[in-house]
Amino acid sequence: MALTVCPECDGKVSDKAFACPACGYPLGQQTGGSAWPAVLGGVAGTYISAQALVTIIVGSIMFIAFAAIMIVAVLSS
Numbered sequence: 001m002a003l004t005v006c007p008e009c010d011g012k013v014s015d016k017a018f019a020c021p022a023c024g025y026p027l028g029q030q031t032g033g034s035a036w037p038a039v040l041g042g043v044a045g046t047y048i049s050a051q052a053l054v055t056i057i058v059g060s061i062m063f064i065a066f067a068a069i070m071i072v073a074v075l076s077s
């Protein structure tokens with residue numbers, strides 16, 4: 001395993017890495033062929049969407065849980 005330097009942040013990155021672990025800069029285009037940058041872009045986009053989705057889901061669960069607690073409190077009184 002050899003180390004190379006990230007052109008984006010000058011951090012040390014494995015030449016086997018698909019992207020820089022520090023800044024996410026996509027690497028390995030030379031060895032991986034032309035498909036990898038597109039795949040990485042898709043994965044990055046999915047990851048960001050997933051993060052937003054998780055935030056929305058967690059927010060909804062918190063709201064539903066709060067509503068349920070309020071309903072139970074009203075019904076039991």
Ligand SMILES: [Zn+2]
Nearest residue numbers: 006009020023
């Ligand atoms: Zn980097």
